[in-house]
Amino acid sequence: MTDIIVAILIISGWIYIAMRRGGAAAGCHGDSSYGSGPEHGEEESKENVPKLGKEVREMAKDPVCGMNVDEKKAAATYEYKGITYYFCSVGCRDKFVKAPEKFIKQETK
Numbered sequence: 109m110t111d112i113i114v115a116i117l118i119i120s121g122w123i124y125i126a127m128r129r130g131g132a133a134a135g136c137h138g139d140s141s142y143g144s145g146p147e148h149g150e151e152e153s154k155e156n157v158p159k160l161g162k163e164v165r166e167m168a169k170d171p172v173c174g175m176n177v178d179e180k181k182a183a184a185t186y187e188y189k190g191i192t193y194y195f196c197s198v199g200c201r202d203k204f205v206k207a208p209e210k211f212i213k214q215e216t217k
C-alpha cells in the first residue's frame with residue numbers, strides 16, 4: 109500500500125518542478141481532468157512566477173556591451189543625434205561617447 113503514497117509523492121514532485129521551470133505548463137490550466145492526487149490549496153508557486161513580458165518591453169539596450177538596461181535605472185544616458193542611449197555603467201557611456209558611430213553601426217545590422 110505504501111507504493112501508492114510513494115507514487116503520489118513522486119508525481120507531485122514532478123508537477124512542482126514542471127511548474128517552476130515552464131511556468132505555464134500545458135494541460136494544468138483550467139480543467140481538472142487530472143482527478144488523482146489530493147487537492148491542497150498550493151497556488152503560491154504559481155503566483156510567484158514573474159511575468160517578464162511587460163518588463164522586457166521597457167528595457168533599452170546598452171549599445172556598447174549589449175546588455176539590457178532599464179531606462180529608469182540606467183547608470184548613464186547619452187543623447188546622440190536626437191536619440192537617447194542608455195548604458196549599464198558610466199564606463200560604457202564613455203566608450204560610446206568616444207566613438208558613437210562604431211556602436212550604432214553594430215546595432216543596425
Ligand SMILES: [Zn+2]
Pocket residue numbers: 170172173174175195196197200
Ligand atoms: Zn554596458
